[in-house]
Amino acid sequence: MPKFLENGIDWHGLLEDMCRMTRESTMWRARGIAARPEVRIGLRLVNCHIGRGQWIEKEAHDSIYGEGKHPLIDDSPGSIPYGVGILKDAFEPNFERLNVNRNNLIEMSIAKS
Numbered sequence: 001m002p003k004f005l006e007n008g009i010d011w012h013g014l015l016e017d018m019c020r021m022t023r024e025s026t027m028w029r030a031r032g033i034a035a036r037p038e039v040r041i042g043l044r045l046v047n048c049h050i051g052r053g054q055w056i057e058k059e060a061h062d063s064i065y066g067e068g069k070h071p072l073i074d075d076s077p078g079s080i081p082y083g084v085g086i087l088k089d090a091f092e093p094n095f096e097r098l099n100v101n102r103n104n105l106i107e108m109s110i111a112k113s
Helices: 011-024 058-065 102-107
Strands: 041-044 052-056 086-089 096-098
Touching: 011 041, 011 058, 052 058
Parallel strands: none
Antiparallel strands: 041 052, 052 086, 086 096
16 A cells, blocks of 8 residues: 555545645646656556556646646545546556446447447
8 A cells, every 4th residue: 555545645635736736836847748757546446357457647647737637536536437547457468448338348349238
């Protein structure tokens, strides 16, 4: 468990604090795009294959450095809404899928009805 989670801060709060601190100071924004720290948040999927997780990289970056909205659900800090992030698998490097609901997977011919 990450140290900040032990201190009562959750992923939502951490990302919110990073956005606020970055907007209040130009510490990271003043850097060139290539020199800015990359933020990668990976969350374990509940009731799924071991090794699978949801990754919100682009959305976290847009939220911190741009005008993107916060990617995590406010009243459920560990939840990522459908349409946000990518599902990846630590044991299957070629597995990468959009975080969408089952109906969307059927429409994309990834899952069967």
